[in-house]
Amino acid sequence: MVLQLHTARGPRKMTIGTKLRNVTWSMVLVICAVASIGFAMLYSAAHGSYDPWMDRQMARFGIGLVMMLAIAMVDLRSLMKIAYPLYAIAFVLLIYVDVAGEIGMGAQRWIDLKVIQLQPSEIMKIALVLALARYFHGFTYEDMKRPMVLIIPTLMALLPTGLVLKQPDLGTALMLTMVGGAIFFVAGVRWWKFAVVFAIAIAGAYFAWNSDLLHDYQKKRVLTFLDPSQDALGAGYHITQSKIALGSGGVFGKGFLQGSQSHLDFLPERQTDFIFTMFAEEFGMVGGVVLVGLYSLLVLYGIVIALRSRSHFGRLLAYGLSANLFLYFFINTAMVMGLIPVVGIPLPLISYGGTAMMTVMIGFGLIISVYVHRDMRLGRRNGDDE
Amino acid sequence: MNKQQSQTIQRVFSRRVVLLGGGQVLLLSALFGRMYYLQVLESDKYKVLAEENRINRRLLPPSRGLILDRFGVPLANNFPNYRAMLIAEQTPDLEETLRDFAQLVPMSERERTKVLRERARSRAFMPITVKEDLTWEQVAQVEINLPDLPGISIDVDQKRHYPYGGITSHILGYVASVSESDLARDPDPLLQLPGFHIGKNGLEKQYETLLRGKAGESQFEVNSVGRTIRELTRQEGQPGEDMVTTLDIGLQQFTHQRLASELAGAAVVMDIFSGDVLALASTPSYDPAAFSRGLTSLEWQALVSDIYGPLTNKAIAGQYPPGSTFKLMTSLAALKSGINPSATVFCSGVTALGNARFHCWRKEGHGTQNMTDALKNSCDVYFYEMARRIGIDAIAEMARQFGLGQAEGLDLPGEKNGLIPDRAWKRATMGEPWHQGETLVNAIGQGFVQTTPLQLCVMVSRVANGGYAVRPHLMRAAGDANQVKADGPSTFPSMGIDTDWLTIVRTGMDRVSNELRGTAYRSRITIPGMELAGKTGSSQVRRITMAERSRGVRKNENLPWNQRDHALFVAFAPVHAPRYACCVVVEHGGGGSTVAAPIARDILIECQRRDPSRRNPNIEGGRNEMP
Known part of the structure; x- marks a missing residue:
C-alpha cells in the first residue's frame, strides 16, 4: 500500500507528543508577547478598564491559541487534501455574502452565525494561500514556463479578489492580490510576466479611476492621502490626528494610559485600525520600533520555516502565510503613519476584533505545522507518495 | 519529479525568497524612517499641535421633517423626549443619588446596573443617561427635588412620534437605529451619532434625504483633561423639510x-x-x-x-x-x-x-x-x-x-x-x-x-x-400644507x-x-x-x-x-x-x-x-x- 511504502521510506509517523516537542515554542512566546501588548492597549483604549474590549479579546486569544496548536498537529498531507475543498467553501461563502448584500442593498461582509460573525474574505486569505501552495506543489521550474500552467492559479487568485472588491473591501482585495503575487513569484513564475502584469495593472488603475468602478469614498481616501490638509475636518481628519498623536509621542512616549490625544477622543477608532498610533503615542518611537521588530521576527520565523521545509507545498504555504502577516502589519502601520492611504486593515493580534484574530492564529498554526512536519516528503499529485 | 528538478525548484524558491526579503527590509526601513521623521525630527511641531488640539467638535442633529396629511394634520412628528442625566463627579455618593431618584421615578434593576456600567466606562464629567421618556409629572417631580439629587439634570431630545399608530404604519413606515449596512451605503456623518434614527420603511425611508436635513456643528474648547471650557462656534443645522402627503x-x-x-x-x-x-x-x-x-x-x-x-x-x-x-x-x-x-x-x-x-x-x-x-x-x-x-x-x-x-x-x-x-x-x-x-x-x-x-x-x-x-x-x-396650490388640470x-x-x-x-x-x-x-x-x-x-x-x-x-x-x-x-x-x-x-x-x-x-x-x-x- 502506498502509505506503508511511505512509512518505510520517509520519517516515522510522529506521535502527538513528538509533534508537541517539535513546536517552535519560542515563536509561540513571541506571539503571546505581541498579543499581551494588544491587551494592554485595549485596557488603555477603554480609559483603564477591562471592559468592554480587553476581557473579550483575551478570551478570543485563548481560543485562538488552542486552535493554533491543534492545527499545528495536522500533518501536511491532510492539509493538502483539504486545500481545494476549503477554497471552494470560502469561494461559495464569498458569493453568498455578495448576493445577500445585493438583496440587503448595501455592503455586506459578514455572515451572522449568531455566536460569531463569519467574514468569508478573512477565510479566503488563508484558503487562497493553501490552494495556491497545493497547486504549485509538484511543478518543476521548467513547467513554470508554460503559460497554460498559470491560467488556473491566476483565476484562483483573481476571482475572489474581484468578489471582495465588489463588497467593496479595497484593503482585503489588495492583500489577496499581493499575497497571490508573492506566491507566484517564489513558485518560479518568470520575471518578465510580472513586468507585463504590472504594466497592465497601471493601465487598469488609470481606467478604473476614470470610470465609476471605485466608490466615491474610496477615491476620496486616495485624494485625501495625497493631500490631507485639503479636508482637515472630513476624511483627512483621521490621518492628521493620527500623525499629531504619533509625533507628539516623541522618542519615549507619554507613558501608559497617558496618551492625551487618544484619550481625549481626538484619535478615531483607537481600539481597532488606529491602535498602533495610540501605542506609539504612549510608548514613543522606542515602543514602535520594538513592536515592529517583534512582527518582523514573526515574519522571519515563517521565512526560515519555509526555507527548511523539504516539501514544496510546505515551503509555499509557510512563505505565503508569512507574507500575509507581513502585509497585514506593514499596511496597517504605514497607513496610520500616513505612508499609504487609509484602507481599513486591522493590526494583527492587537486590534480589537474576532475574525481577524482567528485568521491570524490559524495562519500561525499552519506555519508551525509546516515546521513540525518539515521532513515529510509529499508526492507530486495529491500528497501521497509517487 | 527527479531529484535534480526538485533541487532546481528549491534553489529558485530560496533565491527569490531572499530577493523578496530584501524588498521587505527596504519597506521596513521606510517604516522606521517615517517613525524617526514623525517622532524625532518633527516631534516638537506635533507636540505644539497636540497642545493646541483643544478644539473638539460635536455634531448637532437637525430636527426631522414632519409628515403631514393633505390638510396639514401631522402624521409623523417629533416629540420631546425628557431624559434624566447624571454627571458622576457632581455627586458624593452615586448609589445614594440613584436610590433617591428611584423613589421619584421607578427604575428596574436592569436600568440601574446599566447606569453603573455606563459610569465605569466613561469619565466622571461625562453625562450618563439615567432614564428616558419621563412623563411631565416625573419631570416636574425631579425638577422640584433637584437640590436633593446632586449630579442629576433634565435634558431633552427629540423622538419620532406617530399620532395615528397602526392606522398609518404601512404608509409611513418607521424610523430606527442605523445599521451596519446603512453606514456603508450613506456617508453622512449624522448616521454615526449615537442614538440617531433613520427611516427604515415606508415614506420615512422613501423620503429619507428630504426629511433628514443637514447636521449642524458645534466647536468647543476643552482643557487638557478634556473638560469642556466654552463653546467657540455653533452652526445650526438645517432642519429636515416637512412633506405634505396626498392622504386625508x-x-x-x-x-x-x-x-x-x-x-x-x-x-x-x-x-x-x-x-x-x-x-x-x-x-x-x-x-x-x-x-x-x-x-x-x-x-x-x-x-x-x-x-x-x-x-x-x-x-x-x-x-x-x-x-x-x-x-x-x-x-x-x-x-x-x-x-x-x-x-x-x-x-x-x-x-x-x-x-x-x-x-x-x-x-x-x-x-x-x-x-x-x-x-x-x-x-x-x-x-x-x-x-x-x-x-x-x-x-x-x-x-x-x-x-x-x-x-x-x-x-x-x-x-x-x-x-x-x-x-x-x-x-x-x-x-x-x-x-x-x-x-x-x-x-x-x-x-x-x-x-x-x-x-x-x-x-x-x-x-x-x-x-x-x-x-x-x-x-x-414639500414644505407647508398652506402653501400647496390647488391642483391644476390633470396632466396624464x-x-x-x-x-x-x-x-x-x-x-x-x-x-x-x-x-x-x-x-x-x-x-x-x-x-x-x-x-x-x-x-x-x-x-x-x-x-x-x-x-x-x-x-x-x-x-x-x-x-x-x-x-x-x-x-x-x-x-x-x-x-x-x-x-x-x-x-x-x-x-x-x-x-x-x-x-x-x-x-x-x-x-x-x-x-x-x-x-x-x-x-x-x-x-x-x-x-x-x-x-
Whole structure:
C-alpha cells in the first residue's frame, strides 16, 4: 500500500507528543508577547478598564491559541487534501455574502452565525494561500514556463479578489492580490510576466479611476492621502490626528494610559485600525520600533520555516502565510503613519476584533505545522507518495 | 519529479525568497524612517499641535421633517423626549443619588446596573443617561427635588412620534437605529451619532434625504483633561423639510377601521384625475413605536409568523387573482376586437371546450346575456365565449394598458408587479405552449393572473376618468400644507381608448350596483348624487374537483380560513360625474358582493362626504382634526 511504502521510506509517523516537542515554542512566546501588548492597549483604549474590549479579546486569544496548536498537529498531507475543498467553501461563502448584500442593498461582509460573525474574505486569505501552495506543489521550474500552467492559479487568485472588491473591501482585495503575487513569484513564475502584469495593472488603475468602478469614498481616501490638509475636518481628519498623536509621542512616549490625544477622543477608532498610533503615542518611537521588530521576527520565523521545509507545498504555504502577516502589519502601520492611504486593515493580534484574530492564529498554526512536519516528503499529485 | 528538478525548484524558491526579503527590509526601513521623521525630527511641531488640539467638535442633529396629511394634520412628528442625566463627579455618593431618584421615578434593576456600567466606562464629567421618556409629572417631580439629587439634570431630545399608530404604519413606515449596512451605503456623518434614527420603511425611508436635513456643528474648547471650557462656534443645522402627503387622515382612519372588521385585507382610495392616494390601508398592521424602540426577538417572531401578515403592506405588495373584477378588461379587449356589445350569448350554466367543462358561478345559468347584462350578473359563460373569440394576448394587452402586471411606481418601497400572463410569458417561464382552456380561466381573473389592490384601483380610475393614464402618488409637496396650490388640470396622457367602449363598461358597472339583481345591488349608495358603480370579484384559491362539484360545491363558511375565496370590489363614484375610485380586497373573505362591496360602499360614502379633492385647505384648515 502506498502509505506503508511511505512509512518505510520517509520519517516515522510522529506521535502527538513528538509533534508537541517539535513546536517552535519560542515563536509561540513571541506571539503571546505581541498579543499581551494588544491587551494592554485595549485596557488603555477603554480609559483603564477591562471592559468592554480587553476581557473579550483575551478570551478570543485563548481560543485562538488552542486552535493554533491543534492545527499545528495536522500533518501536511491532510492539509493538502483539504486545500481545494476549503477554497471552494470560502469561494461559495464569498458569493453568498455578495448576493445577500445585493438583496440587503448595501455592503455586506459578514455572515451572522449568531455566536460569531463569519467574514468569508478573512477565510479566503488563508484558503487562497493553501490552494495556491497545493497547486504549485509538484511543478518543476521548467513547467513554470508554460503559460497554460498559470491560467488556473491566476483565476484562483483573481476571482475572489474581484468578489471582495465588489463588497467593496479595497484593503482585503489588495492583500489577496499581493499575497497571490508573492506566491507566484517564489513558485518560479518568470520575471518578465510580472513586468507585463504590472504594466497592465497601471493601465487598469488609470481606467478604473476614470470610470465609476471605485466608490466615491474610496477615491476620496486616495485624494485625501495625497493631500490631507485639503479636508482637515472630513476624511483627512483621521490621518492628521493620527500623525499629531504619533509625533507628539516623541522618542519615549507619554507613558501608559497617558496618551492625551487618544484619550481625549481626538484619535478615531483607537481600539481597532488606529491602535498602533495610540501605542506609539504612549510608548514613543522606542515602543514602535520594538513592536515592529517583534512582527518582523514573526515574519522571519515563517521565512526560515519555509526555507527548511523539504516539501514544496510546505515551503509555499509557510512563505505565503508569512507574507500575509507581513502585509497585514506593514499596511496597517504605514497607513496610520500616513505612508499609504487609509484602507481599513486591522493590526494583527492587537486590534480589537474576532475574525481577524482567528485568521491570524490559524495562519500561525499552519506555519508551525509546516515546521513540525518539515521532513515529510509529499508526492507530486495529491500528497501521497509517487 | 527527479531529484535534480526538485533541487532546481528549491534553489529558485530560496533565491527569490531572499530577493523578496530584501524588498521587505527596504519597506521596513521606510517604516522606521517615517517613525524617526514623525517622532524625532518633527516631534516638537506635533507636540505644539497636540497642545493646541483643544478644539473638539460635536455634531448637532437637525430636527426631522414632519409628515403631514393633505390638510396639514401631522402624521409623523417629533416629540420631546425628557431624559434624566447624571454627571458622576457632581455627586458624593452615586448609589445614594440613584436610590433617591428611584423613589421619584421607578427604575428596574436592569436600568440601574446599566447606569453603573455606563459610569465605569466613561469619565466622571461625562453625562450618563439615567432614564428616558419621563412623563411631565416625573419631570416636574425631579425638577422640584433637584437640590436633593446632586449630579442629576433634565435634558431633552427629540423622538419620532406617530399620532395615528397602526392606522398609518404601512404608509409611513418607521424610523430606527442605523445599521451596519446603512453606514456603508450613506456617508453622512449624522448616521454615526449615537442614538440617531433613520427611516427604515415606508415614506420615512422613501423620503429619507428630504426629511433628514443637514447636521449642524458645534466647536468647543476643552482643557487638557478634556473638560469642556466654552463653546467657540455653533452652526445650526438645517432642519429636515416637512412633506405634505396626498392622504386625508380622516378618510384613512375611517378606511382602516372599517376594513379592520375583517381579519385581513387592503383598501385603496384615489382621485381618478390627479392620482392622489387619499387612503391606503392594510390590515392587520403593526405599531411603529415598537420598531423605533426596538423589538424583542419574541415580538419579532410573533409578527413574522402571524398568518394574517401584519408586516406586509397588502395594498401594494399583496398579489391576488382579480377574479371577476378582471372582466372589465376582458370587456374592453372584446370591444377593441370589434365585438358588438349588444350581441348576446346564451348562458346555460356551463360551457364545453374539448373535453373540459367550464362552469358559470350560477349553476342554473343566466340565459341570454349581452355585454352589460354579463357585467351586471358577472356571467362567466359570456366571458368564456369572449375569451375564446379574442384570445389571451388581446386581453393581456388591454390589462397592461390599464396598469396591471407592473408596479405603478407609487412612491413607497416594496410595490409588487403582479402578473398578466400571455403566450410569450408562458413559453418563456414554463417552456410550454398556451392552452385555450387557460385563456378562459384567465379571462375571468383566475389562473395565472395576479394583481395588487393598488393596481386594481388604478385600473378602475382609468376606466372612470375617460382613459387617461393616471398614476398614483403619495407625495403632494414639500414644505407647508398652506402653501400647496390647488391642483391644476390633470396632466396624464390619454391612452387612446375609444370613449364609447368606456361608456359601455361604466354602464355595466352602473347596472352592477344600481339595478335590481345586480351583484352589488344590496351595497348600493342610496344618497342622491353619491351613487357608486362597481364590480364584484371572488377569487378562488383552491381547485374545485369534479367530485366536489357533483356533491355540491362547499360553501366558504365551511372551509378553513386560508382556503376561502378572496373577496374583491372595485368601484368609482359618483356614477355620473366620477371623481373617486376605490378598491377593497378582503383576504379569504368569501364573496365580493357580500363582504368587500359593503366596505367599499361605506368608504366611498365617507370619501364623498369629506370630498378631500375639492375641499380647500386654506379655507377650512385641518388642524382641528387632531385626535
